Amino acid sequence: MNFRSLQCFVILAEELNFSRAAERLHIAQPALSQQIRLLEERLGTQLVDRARRPLRLTEAGQYLCTEARQILGSWEQASVGAQEIGVGRRGWLSIGFTRSSMYSILPPALKAFHHSYPEVELKLFEMLTEEQTDALRDLRIHVGIGRQPLSIAGCTAYPLLREHVVAVLSPDHPLARRKKVSIAELGDTPLIVYPKHQNAQFKRTVQSLYRDAGVTPFIAHQAYEIQTAIALVAAGLGVTFVGESVARHGRADVVFRQLSGPGAARWSTLAATFRTDDDSAHLRAFLGCLPPPLSDATL
8 A cells, every 4th residue: 555545545535436536646547446446455345336326435435535634644744844854944853751841941941942943843742751762762852851761872861950859748638737748757648659651760769769768658559640640649549759840830739748857868850862973953952952961960
């Protein structure tokens, strides 16, 4: 199956007449008929009811026509974009980001970059830090903004923000009135962890807080992303942890409390990771819009 086959089918679906469709396509009618039959054979189903006059699409044909129009439209858009980028009329920058970066370094960086380079198309993909590894390797993103990213061969990571980890409690939690809480005091409160990924570094950071305090947590829920975890806390289902930048934005249905005791000085780091050999001028410009790399921070 190729784009030409889909194009032939869509034109036939619009005309519902082989002669008119062949004329629009500038091909002979037998050639069009052969294209449609090959397509049907490839899919193993009939797409056109040839016994009806005028022709009618089968239910499978109607479905394929809808999907084919979207595919062809996307291809046309991608083709135009590639041509404009190739001749220098247009640029693009693809950024993968974890949601917590939207509470701190990413919005001002995007604003500064867009102000300086309004003609560059920004493609933004919200993804877990752990998902950014494959996205960088597969060239789907130019840069990933994530929390404590793993070391990736052929990539450079710039630590940009280091902040304390704080606890998130429901307002009616017995410790909610305290300014600081310890992990030992939270030992009996169910733990809500995120993100739900086998290699999630932030989840491991939280679990290490309990390990350092000699407490075995009861993990009641695993959420896919930060706002879901906070919402579960608001519902009274447990405690979770976030970076200070998230806490500064606040929510009326939860409280954020600093930690005391073992683990109180635990840091969480946001970093920008990019392919070391990527010489894209737009990538370098975007990196210049981010905060300067921290010289004394480790990931």
